Amino acid sequence: MNYEPVIEQLNEILKHEWTGVAQYSQASFIIEGVWREVYAEKFEDDAKESFGHAKLIGDKIVALGGVPVAQRNEIKQSRDLTEVLQNALAFESKAVEMYTKALELAEGDRALVVFLEDILVAEQEGVDEYTKLLRRSEAAGEAGARKSG
């Protein structure tokens, strides 16, 4: 099996995970107001999850004979909580897309497929979680609009 294409995709994933470490850390630093109590820790946990995935992927790239990248992409940041949650949902959705593509390239190496599937499940949980959080915040927004209207 030629591992070059999958190593290349894993490096794109690694860049994305490093982006997550910075983006979620930044979100946890800058959140203020009453929601800080809830979200500072949630965003910090998500930064840790991204770091955990970066570690797994970096180690795997080396095991496959590749060189892990140390770059990341631009982060998205905002002081508006709904926008931060939307950015998080977009981030997690992109991760699902990227791991799905890596899985196609890993076809033929069962252990690598299982390894990537485990992380994919975690990424999908991120999508599910932020989807639900956004539903609630949209509902809260509507309730607020009704009250003032």
Ligand SMILES: [Fe+2]
């Ligand atoms: Fe991840």
